[in-house]
Amino acid sequence: MARGLGRYIVIRALMIIPMILILYTIVFFFLRVLPGNPILAVVGTKNIPPEQLAHLEHLAGLDKPLYVQYYDYLIKMIHGNLGVTLASPMGKPVSSYIALRLPATIELTIFAFTVSVLLGLATGVLGAVRKGTKTDTTMRVYSIVAYTLFIPWFGMMLQYLFGVKLHWLPTSGRIDPAINFHSITGLYVLDSIIQGNWTALHSVLSHLVLPSITLGIVLSGAYTRLVRNNMVDVLSQDFIRAYRARGVSDRRVLWYALKNAFIPVVTLMGLQFAILLGGAVLTETTFNWPGMGTFIMDRINYRDYNSIQGAVIVFALFVGLISLIVDIIYALLDPRVEY
């Protein structure tokens, strides 16, 4: 069984490679189709002597034929090199930016993910247990509303309420800049705990609340529906009544039902993670969160091909990795899964 699982993991991991390749190809050509280029974006005007423009393009390698550019970056990527920035500041390794920005996004997504799953489970189970009542309908409405909320609008509403009106929570950034704090891993929560810097931890957590709740609520809607429907389905099955008929307590029965209802939810988690990162881009811009999302938005304005390609590929790797983990959890959780 362990060998089967090992094989399964390897195969699933290998499947990430074609996914990255396809994604790279799409991003590469889409970027080139966009009007403008990094040099023009930096210079900001078209009134630049053509020979000077040609020189700058030569420096950035943009004068080479497309297939050569495509091939060059691909080879670099395989060696773990994501190239250098093509727009101001020029010539910096893309990876240095990603090292700075990725932890911020990871931190945000972990918190948002937790919020979404917990909220989704709670509302879903409540709806299922109170099936056919007003509570059930309320949860259904919650699910649809949450699912259709537009992140920037919802984020701004929360900012206005809890930041501007009530002054309870900060509305932008990751930490109060006045606090003396030095990050090691880029994961501020982890760092401040390691360093025992409780003032920093308090500030970091309070900065996390609004963005992760915004993103978490929006993503919880899908879980609510799924958990509710699975739970209703599982609760109506004979084995649940069989448990009760054997004298098993209602609480334990509910726990067994939840475990069964949770399996399809695990599948959704893998899918949701990709949406989560997409949502993170919007959330980051709304809350001025210095993560991958704001980085990509910023670089798109500069048509910074290398940075965008690099960031998208790191995102894809991240999603691939998470869905791999999700699949492994799924396989371990459900004895019926063959691998």
Place this chain on the structure above:
Amino acid sequence: MLLEVKNLGVYYYTLSGVVRGAENVSFSVREGEWITFVGESGSGKSTVAHAVINLVPSPGKIVTGEVLFQGKNLLAMKPEELRKIRGKDISMVFQDPMTSLDPLRKVGDQIVEAMRVHGVDDDEARQRAKEILEKVNLPADRLDYYPHQLSGGQRQRISIAIAMAFNPKLLIADEPTTALDVIVQDAIMDLIDEMKDEGTSIYFVTHDISLAAERSDRIAVMYAGELVEIGTTEQIIENPLHPYTRALVESVPDLWKESEVRAIPGYPPDLRNPPSGCRFHPRCPIFKEKAELKGRCDVRGPETLEVEPGHFVACHLYGGA
């Protein structure tokens, strides 16, 4: 008397209306007997079986009546008290062996848990699990299997093994063989028979009257949520009184005779809005034949009468006005 059910009524509160799943059901189960409930799907036979241990599935509710088990009303009991009886004094086996075991847990764990909830310690429960598995003719290594690794028949054996764990006073078997093929069916029936030999009363539910006739001491016939006839197996099979029971007995195909199988024309009524009077009258062949029954069968519900000792029927054809 082991079990006495009095005036039981179960309604299902669905979105499209109140379904009167069972009404005015009264009967009793004696110690050590095998009683079988027969009827079509939707006749209320399973509903009553579930109501006996207060496990009517939502949106069903028990609206009237009491269930006296050894003199105590199960329906008025605190959940904690009832929990002590479920699985210990009264066990239940369900219809679909594919869904009546938790797919995520090893069958051994499920058997052991069934004993542990009633205070048996872990080691003893493991030991006993092996023993009862042997009783249902399964090798002990099946304890480490997940339900999906077993066949339907094997799973039903596991369910019966769990039901046997405490040598219960009453076994409620809700169509335990319906989803199985005939050979396996017979083996499962044998196991239930063995339980009866050890003193367990069997409360068996089936739509198959020939299966009912095989091993039961008594048969109860349900139609449209009501108990229409009850008596010893001999009385019901040899001398069916209610027109519905007669039709049911005649509907059994006989391998050795060339007579045609007679189906019962019409459909069971919609229990959201059951027919007035006797619920069987729209399908009753005798009602159609005899003009003088008009104004009786279609107006007033029949009373239950004891026509011969132990043989009860609810039909206007018997007993005076």
